[in-house]
Amino acid sequence: MRMRYIELAVGGFMILAIVALVLMAFRVSGLAMNTSGETYTIKARFENLGGLTERAKVSMAGVTIGKVTKIYLDPEWYAAVVEMEIDKSMSTLSIDTSASILTAGLLGEKYIGLSVGAEADYMADGDWVQDTQSAIVLEELISRFMFSKAEES
Amino acid sequence: MTSDIHVDVRNLSFNRGDRMIYDGLNVSFPRGKVTAIMGPSGTGKTTLLRLIGGQLRAEKGEGEVLVDGKDVGLMARNDLLALRRDKMGMLFQTSGLFTDLNVFENVAFPLRVHTKLPEDMIRDLVLMKLEAVGLRGARDMQPAELSGGMIRRVALARSIAMDPELIMYDEPFTGLDPISMGMIVRLIRGLNKALGLTSLLVSHDVDESCAIADYLCILSGGKVIGFGSPEELKNEGNDEVKQFLTGDPDGPVPFHYPANDYRQDLLGSSK
Amino acid sequence: MINRIAAIGRYGTASIQSIGRAGQLLLNSLLWGGPGSAGFSDLIKQIYSVGVRSLSIIVVAGFFVGMVLALQGYNILVKFGSVSALGTMVSLTLLRELGPVMAALLFAGRAGSALTAEIGLMKATEQLSAMEMMGVDPLKRVVTPRLWAGIISVPLLALLFSTVGIWGGAFVSVDLLGLYDGAYWGNMQNTVIFYDDVIQGLIKASVFGLVVTWIAVYQGYDSVPTSEGIGKATTQTVVISSLAVLGLDFVLTAVMLGSI
Numbered sequence: 001m002r003m004r005y006i007e008l009a010v011g012g013f014m015i016l017a018i019v020a021l022v023l024m025a026f027r028v029s030g031l032a033m034n035t036s037g038e039t040y041t042i043k044a045r046f047e048n049l050g051g052l053t054e055r056a057k058v059s060m061a062g063v064t065i066g067k068v069t070k071i072y073l074d075p076e077w078y079a080a081v082v083e084m085e086i087d088k089s090m091s092t093l094s095i096d097t098s099a100s101i102l103t104a105g106l107l108g109e110k111y112i113g114l115s116v117g118a119e120a121d122y123m124a125d126g127d128w129v130q131d132t133q134s135a136i137v138l139e140e141l142i143s144r145f146m147f148s149k150a151e152e153s
Numbered sequence: 154m155t156s157d158i159h160v161d162v163r164n165l166s167f168n169r170g171d172r173m174i175y176d177g178l179n180v181s182f183p184r185g186k187v188t189a190i191m192g193p194s195g196t197g198k199t200t201l202l203r204l205i206g207g208q209l210r211a212e213k214g215e216g217e218v219l220v221d222g223k224d225v226g227l228m229a230r231n232d233l234l235a236l237r238r239d240k241m242g243m244l245f246q247t248s249g250l251f252t253d254l255n256v257f258e259n260v261a262f263p264l265r266v267h268t269k270l271p272e273d274m275i276r277d278l279v280l281m282k283l284e285a286v287g288l289r290g291a292r293d294m295q296p297a298e299l300s301g302g303m304i305r306r307v308a309l310a311r312s313i314a315m316d317p318e319l320i321m322y323d324e325p326f327t328g329l330d331p332i333s334m335g336m337i338v339r340l341i342r343g344l345n346k347a348l349g350l351t352s353l354l355v356s357h358d359v360d361e362s363c364a365i366a367d368y369l370c371i372l373s374g375g376k377v378i379g380f381g382s383p384e385e386l387k388n389e390g391n392d393e394v395k396q397f398l399t400g401d402p403d404g405p406v407p408f409h410y411p412a413n414d415y416r417q418d419l420l421g422s423s424k
Numbered sequence: 425m426i427n428r429i430a431a432i433g434r435y436g437t438a439s440i441q442s443i444g445r446a447g448q449l450l451l452n453s454l455l456w457g458g459p460g461s462a463g464f465s466d467l468i469k470q471i472y473s474v475g476v477r478s479l480s481i482i483v484v485a486g487f488f489v490g491m492v493l494a495l496q497g498y499n500i501l502v503k504f505g506s507v508s509a510l511g512t513m514v515s516l517t518l519l520r521e522l523g524p525v526m527a528a529l530l531f532a533g534r535a536g537s538a539l540t541a542e543i544g545l546m547k548a549t550e551q552l553s554a555m556e557m558m559g560v561d562p563l564k565r566v567v568t569p570r571l572w573a574g575i576i577s578v579p580l581l582a583l584l585f586s587t588v589g590i591w592g593g594a595f596v597s598v599d600l601l602g603l604y605d606g607a608y609w610g611n612m613q614n615t616v617i618f619y620d621d622v623i624q625g626l627i628k629a630s631v632f633g634l635v636v637t638w639i640a641v642y643q644g645y646d647s648v649p650t651s652e653g654i655g656k657a658t659t660q661t662v663v664i665s666s667l668a669v670l671g672l673d674f675v676l677t678a679v680m681l682g683s684i
Contacts, residue, residue: 003465006472013476019578020587021622027609028515028590029618055617109614206557230561234459238559249554252545263558266460266565308554313556 007025038088039066039126044099044112045079050135052101058084060114065090068112084112094119100133110135154310159184159319159351160205165216167197167204174200178376180215187352188344189362191397192372193406198355199246201372205353206243207233212376220319238267242312242320246327248304250296256283256307257292263314284308286340304334308342313348321353326361334358338365359398371397373406425486432590447641450594453567453641454541460560466569468579474535474570475577479584481530482529486518486585489526490592493517498601513585519621523586524579531578532665536640539570543644544654548645552645567641569616574637582629628676634682635663635672 046052049071058066066086074081086093096117101110117131160182164311167175174197182188190198203209204218206280207225210216216224219235228236243385250259260279264270270278283289285304298303305325312320322341326334345352356362361368363383371379371386371394379386379394412418497513543566546552552562565603590612597603615623640661647657 003469006469010468013471013479013580016479017583018581023587024519024583024622025618028519028612029616057614081538092599104611104614111614116484197664208553208556231459234556234561236557236559238459241557243557245550245554245555247548247550247552249552251551252549259548263560266558266560311554312557 009117016120039085040088040091041069041083042093042123042125042127042129043081043083044129044132045074045077045081045133046099046101046134047079048134048137049080049082050101050110050137052082052112053133056109058086058114059111060090060116066125081113091122091128093123095121095123095127096135097123097129098133101131101135103136154293157183158354159221161217161218163219164210165211165218167200167209167211167215168270169197169200174375175216178333178372179376180370180380182353182370183368184351185345185349186218186367186380187341187354187365188370189354189356190370191356191359191362192396194357196374198372199323202243202323202353206237206241206328208322212242215359220316221364231258235369238315239310242315242317244312244320244322244325246324248308250304250308253280253294254296254383256294256296256299259296259307260311260314263311264338267315271312278314282314285313286310287336290370300333302329304335305329305333305337306340309344313344314349316348317350319351319353321355323334324357325354325366326356326358334361338345341365348405359400363398373397432557434563435461442646443569445539445646446638449563449567449573449642449645450638453563453571455561456564456568458460458561458564459563460555460558462566462569465571466565470569470573471577474531474539474573475580478531478534478577478581481534482527482581482585483588485526486523487562487592489513489522489585490518490589491596493522493589494593494596496599498603505571508607508611509594509677510597510603510606511590511610512615514597514623518586518589518593520677521618521673523582523589524625524629524632525669526637527582527585527629528578528669529666531574531633532579532636532640532662532669535574535577536636536661536665537658539637539640540573540658542646543567543570543641544647544649544657547645547647548649548654557667567645568640571634571637574633574640576633578615578633579626579629582625582632586625590636624680627674628680631676632669635668639665639668 011053015085052068052071054068054071056068057064066080066084068084069151070081070083072081073079093114096119098115098117100113100115102113103110112128158181162178162180165175165178166173168180178201191203192198195346197248200209204211205220205225207228208219210226215344223236225233225236230335234262254262257279260282261275264275264278268275272372280289280292283292286309287342288303288306291299291303293382296307308405323336326340338344339363341352342352344350347366354362354366366383369379369386370377371390373393379390381390383398390398391405393405396399404410493514494510497510500505501507501510501513543552546566547598552566555562555565594605597608600604619676642655643661643664644654
């Protein structure tokens with residue numbers, strides 16, 4: 001019966017660890033979006049990513065609906081191409097949806113924010129987002145502000 | 154296979170660190186007899202048992218230790234383990250009982266590990282071995298609850314669990330009260346008679362050893378200085394053997410460790 | 425002078441010899457099977473004695489470490505007006521560093537020293553020799569299940585340490601300091617990446633588990649079988665395995681950050 005107790009204790013230990021792992025996955029790393037293969041891919045071209053990385057979130061109105069899967073440089077346009085996986089449940093993005101690179105808080109992570117347009121047609125797998133807005137680079141903003149100040153005076 | 158010699162040590166030399174323990178040791182242990190290995194402390198009696206059991210190995214070319222005609226020192230590890238499993242038993246000075254198992258499980262250990270016998274058969278075998286050492290009633294006790302003599306008897310039951318042909322006892326009498334010692338003496342003799350075991354016994358106790366041994370093997374200075382039945386050695390052995398058996402404080406083995414002349418040492422200037 | 429150089433040389437060769445013996449021990453005991461090999465139930469027993477029994481210290485330590493991290497982090501971040509990053513800071517610190525490292529250090533103190541003492545005592549009481557003479561390989565019977573119990577237990581303990589720590593941090597920042605709980609959890613969820621942060625922490629912890637248990641069983645197996653020798657070996661286990669964990673942590677972190 002001592003062995004029985006030991007087995008129970010070890011079993012409890014394992015279950016505890018699995019619960020911890022599940023909490024890590026869903027509560028801590030926010031793995032909650034149902035990425036069960038039910039996704040489609042759209043692409044967007046940005047002039048400047050400003051620190052956006054793969055696996056960054058793609059959100060609409062603050063709700064995560066996908067993630068960035070691939071980032072590469074387009075050698076013809078000299079611009080960055082971002083491929084993102086969007087959840088199938090959000091298949092009603094109009095073709096004039098715009099994408100912008102946003103920052104969570106002042107110094108937080110970069111993510112892509114989508115805002116929907118007015119067209120009646122929806123984007124399909126592999127489509128390009130036409131209207132994109134690059135990341136705001138703090139240094140550029142500051143230098144632009146300084147120059148304008150200098151011109152004023 | 155059934156030659157009269159069970160264990161044969163040929164021309165064995167063995168060093169431990171810088172200390173020479175054996176220098177060309179030759180000794181043969183006859184099958185089915187009790188042989189007591191005796192000698193002053195530090196002559197490597199226990200080392201000899203460990204060499205026979207293969208726990209220590211002599212350097213290449215430094216002699217052979219043959220058990221049933223096979224050199225233990227040259228065996229592969231798994232062959233050696235198989236040899237010990239099937240043919241050898243050893244009772245250690247501190248007994249080596251597993252402290253986390255009770256008496257029954259200690260004796261059952263080799264059976265469980267090495268055989269696939271059904272549980273009721275293991276139970277019967279263990280109870281038989283425990284009955285042989287008179288501890289069938291103590292089967293549920295933990296090693297910590299046992300007296301020194303009982304611990305040694307349990308360990309003895311465990312070392313004969315696999316029915317070995319050769320059993321080695323490392324100082325089985327040390328630290329026992331007279332009653333327990335008497336029990337162990339009786340068991341060693343009894344097991345030897347009943348099972349025809351070859352028994353090697355390392356001991357300091359001259360009286361007990363003479364009482365149960367067919368042969369005495371007396372080691373000193375890395376060599377055998379006397380081998381024969383107790384009576385033979387008592388009557389015909391050389392002076393050193395006689396000194397050992399009677400326990401004289403002075404004789405061929407001097408009372409004084411070799412030193413300079415006493416007078417000179419006292420009077421001379423300290424260097 | 426010559427004597428001193430010779431002494432240094434002897435110390436050097438002795439250390440290398442010792443490492444060689446430790447390597448041999450690992451090679452001979454990592455795989456299951458062989459004469460008298462331990463079974464699955466032995467592994468369960470060992471997970472119980474090294475893992476389950478370390479659980480309480482891990483949970484309590486994890487909770488306190490999480491609380492302290494949140495408290496310190498809050499006081500630093502509030503100066504930059506970015507307390508919203510507190511959850512991120514606490515969780516990443518725990519998952520990447522403190523979880524595996526602290527769990528391994530506590531494991532070394534709690535279970536590693538006990539392992540050394542246990543095996544040393546088995547050696548001193550000739551239990552290991554008795555096994556050998558019964559045709560059982562003590563490496564396979566005694567060392568293998570203990571080694572694997574360590575490899576399995578430490579990552580699980582590290583995981584629990586981090587989990588409890590993150591909740592401890594939440595307790596301090598949300599309940600005591602009045603941080604909005606969406607900021608704590610939300611920013612954490614946005615930054616913590618399961619495969620990078622959680623899984624890499626677990627890989628680290630497994631390596632630590634192997635190393636700590638390896639050092640512990642080796643110290644026990646190689647100890648001088650006297651009470652003094654076992655005491656010394658136990659101390660050595662804690663000292664060497666703590667240093668090994670910290671040193672290895674740097675190497676592993678460098679490798680993981682470098683490749684990803």
